[in-house]
Each structure stands twice: as C-alpha cells, then as structure tokens.
Amino acid sequence: MAGVELKNVVKSFGAVTAVKDVDVTFDEGSFTTLLGPSGCGKTTILRMVAGLEAPTGGDILVAGKRVNDVPIHKRNLGLVFQNYALFPHRTIGQNIAFGLKYRGVSKSDAATKVKRALDIVRLPGVEDRYPTQLSGGQQQRIALARAIVIEPDVLLLDEPLSALDANLREEMRVELKAIQHRIGVTSIFVTHDQSEALAMSDKIIVMSDGKVQQVGAPEEVYNNPANEFVASFLGASNILDVTVAGSDQDSIALSTAHFGTIPVPRSRATNLGDGSSGRLVVRAEKLQLVVPGSKVTGVGAKGTVEAVDYQGQIARYFVKVGDLQLQAMNMIEGRPFGAGTEVTVQINPQDCSVLPAEVK
C-alpha cells in the first residue's frame, strides 16, 4: 500500500499538451477521483501512473520512489478498464490467477486466493466459466477481482462503471467503494460522471484542459467551487455578476442587478475589496421558488417559470428573472409550478459562494 505523487508532470502528444504541469498527491489508502470532461487529461494521468504513457516532464512517485523509468509490469498496480478487458480465451479462474503466476505464487495458493477474490466481489464459484458467459456487471467484478488479487500498491480505475447500465452502475459504485474501503488500497478513479465522483471519493481532483482546477473533499468541491468551471461542471449552478457595495464584520454586501443587495457571510466570500466585481454562485437546488407574497428568507425577486422538467420527487425549473435565465431544483410539495406561473425566486445568502471575476 502506498501513496502516489505527481510532481510538475507534463505530457505532450506532438503539438498537443494533454497534461500541463500537474502537481497532485493521492494519499495512501484513500480513494481519489480525477474528474473532468473528456479530453481534460484525466485518463492520461492515470495511464502515466500505470506506466502506459511516459511523462514528457516531471516525476511520478509511488511510495516515495520515482517510477518514471519502471516498466508497467514491474510497478505492481491493479488496472481496471471501462471495457473490462478480461482475456476471452481464458476462464474466469485463469483470468484472476494471471497476475499471481508472475509473483511466484504456487498453484494451490493461487486457487485459494482466486476463491477469496471471488468472495470479495460476491461472485463465488464461477472459476470455470468464460468471460463471455457473464453479464457486463459480473465481468467488471471479475476485472476488479483480477486487479486486487495481486495485492497491488495502487488500484487504477479507468471509468470502470461507464459501460454498465444506470441501475447497475449505482449498485456497483456502492460496492466498489465498500471493497476499496475494506482492503484499504490506494485508489485512483477516473470519471466524467460527477455523481460517481461525489458518491465515492475521499478526495476529488477536478480537471479541465490539462490543468487541475480544484482539489478537495466532495462537499468542499461541491459547496465551495474554486472557479466557474468547477461550479458549472459539478451540478447545475446559477452565476450572477456582482459588485461589492460595502462590508461589515460579518458579511460583505454584494449588489446585484436583479436581487438587490445580498449580504453574504465573509466566510463564503474570498477577499474582495470594496468596489471590486465578482461572481456569485448559487446551486440550482438552493434557489427556492415560492408563491408570490409568501414570507421570503434571504432576498427575493419576481420571476416567471418558463419550463418544468418533472423528475418525480424533485422538479427542475427554468425561471426568468428580468433578462436573467436561472435554474432551480426544488423538492415538490403538493403540485409543481406550471410553466408560465409567476413566482418569487429567493436566495439565502448562507447558500452563496463568491468567486473573483474571471481574469480573461
């Protein structure tokens, strides 16, 4: 078991730089997610840690040792792919025992270990079947068993759930996390799915355009996005232009075009000076729609519901306030608001976070 460290890692493919000067740590025994849209460099980082790509610059350390020049088969890593990559010409038992052969494990020990690994992924007794005889979800469990049976220093998961259908994916992510927690292996998980990242990770590294945008615990990244990219990539957010109108000990007063002045607690706003402009981020689920005339907590503005996306327990509303298009995700109490309904849109200052205006 060991931590992984990337120091100023750069990776270029010809003229394209896929990873730009990335400096991150993956703590020992933790489950860290590299999250970002496709082409953001997250898979390239995973492949560099695996040894499938060589970094153009910088160092990769596993357990404090530089591994840049260590070939993949000597790195002792578990690798799980999106498409399972089980060897089709080998039985499940042979697939799982594959890595043990190169570690000098005797045949009888290997059989025991294979059995234990199958128990861990809750698929006992399938040793003699071939991969094509199992379903996608089962195949991915076998792939996981094959990766953990060698007791790897690091477990690398490259979008392992993306090929599964929605229900199975949610079930597998709970299970995958439980297995990781139980064996305590340092895990690096690559995904573009924010809900997977939020549900499973100890730490999330949000990436875009080859650069790290934010590193933090799921709640931290979700509630205090470091920039607009993170705010809009993780869940739906409303972003308003604001200027600092004044401040006192506890809060900073931000003036907005549609909601008047919002007194945001100091802790929620990074140091903004008087008169400077910024961007106010309000999560869609924190933007509350109420019947006009009801008591408003925080600040409110008149709006019109333009469209409703009914999702059962909750509804996603597209609301227009003046010329501003906003999104609200609200629990439905009674009946949802219909399109065209006049509502009051309210913002609780406690739920806002403030970013400095993007320097373009």
Next chain:
Amino acid sequence: MRAWGLIRLYTILVYVFMFAPIAVVLMLAFNNSQFGGFPIEGFSLRWFYKLAENEAIVRAFKTSLSLGLLTALVATTIGILASLALVRYEFRGKDLITTMLISPVLVPETVLAVGLLIFLRWLHMPRSFLLLLLGHSIIALPFVVLVVQARLVGIKKEYEEAARSLGASPFQTFLTITLPLLLPAVFAGALFAFTISFDNITATIFWRPTGMETVPTQIFGMLRNSVSPEINALGFVMIVITVGVPLLAGALARYFARKKT
C-alpha cells in the same frame, strides 16, 4: 421472370465453364484407358500407383511439400512480427513499409522473379533451394500480413495492457495473450502461404536450381511430352491438398471452438 431465367442460365454456364476442366481432370484420374479422353473406359487406381512409383514425381512432391511448409513458417513468422509493428506502434515511414510489404501482390510475378534473379546475380549467388524459399516467402508475405493485421486490429489493446499491468513482460504478454487470440489468423495466414507456395509455377520456373522440380514444374515438364494419365492423378492429389487442407483446418477450428464454450 424471363430475364431472371436467362441470368440463372448464364450463371450456370459460367460455373460450368470454370469447373468443368477441373471435373474432367478429377474424373480422368480414375480412367483405366492409356489415352486420356472420354468416354471413360473403366474405373481404376492404376495411375495413382504409377504416380507413387514415379521417382521424379515423388521427389518433386517432397520438394514442394517441404518448400510449402518452410514458406508457411517463414512468411507467417515475419508476417506476425510485421503486423505487430504496423498495428501496435507508431513510427516514421510506416505507410511506405506497408506499401512495400504488400507490393509483391501488385507487381507481376514475372517482373518480381526476374528482379530477384538479377539481384542474386549481382551478389554472385547461385540459384538454390534457399533462394526459392526466400522468393516464395516474399510472394506469400502480403497475404499473411493482410490476414494477421485485420485480426490484430480487432484485438483490443487493453488485453495486452491488462496483462502487462498484472506483471507479464512484453514477450510474456505476446505469448500468453496476443498470440493465442491471434491464432486463427496465424493459422489462416500459414495455410495461405503453404497453398500459394505449393501451386506456384511462374516464379518457381525462374528461381529453381537446375535439376530441382516442384510438383507444378514437374507437371509442366511432363506436359511438354504428352498428356499422360498420371498427370490427371497428380492433379487430383494436388486439388485434394489445396482444397482439402483449408477445409479440414476450418472444420478443426470449428470443432475446437465448439468444445470450448
């Protein structure tokens, strides 16, 4: 409807035109008569016995067989390695090398044959069995490369990456993962190579050392004198080999595939 009837008739005639000569050879191989021709005078295996007693033919047969097997071995080995390089790696001049590997199919065989002969004269090397083997391998190589490459493209790179992540060296990965998955194509390529070598005549006439005969050149030589019924028997044997071996291989492959699942 009448138009379709005509097309059907036309198609049948084309097939008759293509296969009748072969059928004639197959039938006449069992004709008792000294002079090959219809009507068949009686069923007999005497030409096959005569064939087995004809030392020149047996020698030619052995030459062809070993030449074919060795060509299959050489062309398949080089073909696998070339395909691996072309499919799995990026390097400069890849397109050029692909074209060069495939070019023996495109160049007329006579030109290829003369070219290689001139090249060897320049090197002051005599014609030999080795040259013949080399030449046949060049002719068979494109087929092996095309077949193996097509299969290799379909084998996901992740299999190899998974094997290596589990501790297999590149060579161990090739032996335990890539080669077994590639086997049907390797087998097909080897069969192609064998068949191409076994019935090649144009280039063989240029390349064979004096006194060495393969089955096709032997038949060609015998035809210059007369059409002996032995040739029909020999033709029968060759057809059985060139058609039968791939069929048998296909049947075996299906048998093993069924057994596995």
